[in-house]
Amino acid sequence: MATSTNPAIVFTTTQELDCGHLAVPNKFSFGLSVFLVAGILGSYLPQHYKIIHRASSAGLSPWWVLLGALSSIFAAASIFVLPTSQNDMACCRKISGIACAAALLGVIQVGMQWLCFTGIWALFLIFFPRKALTHPDEPHDPDMPKKSSAVIVAATTLITFLTVIILSTVFLLNSRDLLYSWANTLGIMASILSIVQYVPQLWTTWKLKHVYSLSLLTMMIQVPGSFVFAFSLWLRVGWHGWSTWLVYCVTGTLQAALLLMAFYFSRTNKVVGEDDVDEREDGDGEPTETDPLLSGSTSAGVAPVDGDRLAAVDGSASVRA
Numbered sequence: 082m083a084t085s086t087n088p089a090i091v092f093t094t095t096q097e098l099d100c101g102h103l104a105v106p107n108k109f110s111f112g113l114s115v116f117l118v119a120g121i122l123g124s125y126l127p128q129h130y131k132i133i134h135r136a137s138s139a140g141l142s143p144w145w146v147l148l149g150a151l152s153s154i155f156a157a158a159s160i161f162v163l164p165t166s167q168n169d170m171a172c173c174r175k176i177s178g179i180a181c182a183a184a185l186l187g188v189i190q191v192g193m194q195w196l197c198f199t200g201i202w203a204l205f206l207i208f209f210p211r212k213a214l215t216h217p218d219e220p221h222d223p224d225m226p227k228k229s230s231a232v233i234v235a236a237t238t239l240i241t242f243l244t245v246i247i248l249s250t251v252f253l254l255n256s257r258d259l260l261y262s263w264a265n266t267l268g269i270m271a272s273i274l275s276i277v278q279y280v281p282q283l284w285t286t287w288k289l290k291h292v293y294s295l296s297l298l299t300m301m302i303q304v305p306g307s308f309v310f311a312f313s314l315w316l317r318v319g320w321h322g323w324s325t326w327l328v329y330c331v332t333g334t335l336q337a338a339l340l341l342m343a344f345y346f347s348r349t350n351k352v353v354g355e356d357d358v359d360e361r362e363d364g365d366g367e368p369t370e371t372d373p374l375l376s377g378s379t380s381a382g383v384a385p386v387d388g389d390r391l392a393a394v395d396g397s398a399s400v401r402a
């Protein structure tokens with residue numbers, strides 16, 4: 082891995098690189114970081130799978146998706162431009178491959194977080210409730226996202242991503258003395274977005290009284306994982322890099338609140354007999370291109386679902402018996 086560092090982001094300076102502390106990796110930190118990289122990927126897979134399996138992103142707040150995507154962009158950019166990270170990447174030319182991998186695991190962790198949430202962002206758009214896209218002029222359920230919401234989520238995320246890349250490149254090339262300030266600014270923005278990120282999802286889940294495409298397993302893994310992740314980053318950047326790890330402490334706390342709410346509604350729906358059966362149905366009672374094969378088929382042995390509840394899911398005003 083010592084030769085994998087991109088020369089375009091390694092800049093020579095008049096200062097000697099500080100690589101001594103990286104030559105012999107801390108075994109505990111290295112093992113914890115490897116575990117977390119695998120854990121981050123594993124924790125997001127249930128959420129990805131549930132959206133794909135249901136062929137619908139119903140139940141996910143578009144503003145939760147948008148704020149989460151923006152927060153992950155800012156967090157990833159923050160640790161990438163941090164002078165500590167830049168020093169570690171430059172040191173890969175002087176230390177062993179294993180030591181380089183250990184030094185860059187902090188960056189890889191946050192990068193994996195960004196990549197996995199980008200997957201949620203993409204699946205949310207791919208499996209956006211079809212009725213909102215094909216019938217944008219029909220009366221709309223206020224609890225469900227509109228077509229314009231998908232456009233806003235997609236456009237805002239892409240514009241922000243390109244803007245952050247351009248500005249970060251400018252700072253790296255021409256204003257390296259301002260990198261700490263830029264990194265802290267990105268970290269603060271990521272923290273603020275994380276604080277408000279779960280508010281719209283908490284509200285959406287509360288209104289729908291159901292989790293639908295929201296994965297309980299993902300949250301069960303991520304709630305404790307957020308605090309372990311923050312601890313791992315703290316071991317690497319210390320208190321001086323507080324803007325990098327604080328975001329995960331905030332995220333873990335708010336996600337715990339959402340998990341408790343999701344558990345409550347999941348248990349309530351099971352008690353009253355309203356579990357995953359109705360999640361395969363479309364809002365107008367008929368199969369669509371994004372529905373599973375047996376969707377909407379009462380002849381397959383699936384009982385019809387109450388119309389009022391489906392109206393809250395797919396934005397339909399009524400369901401044909």
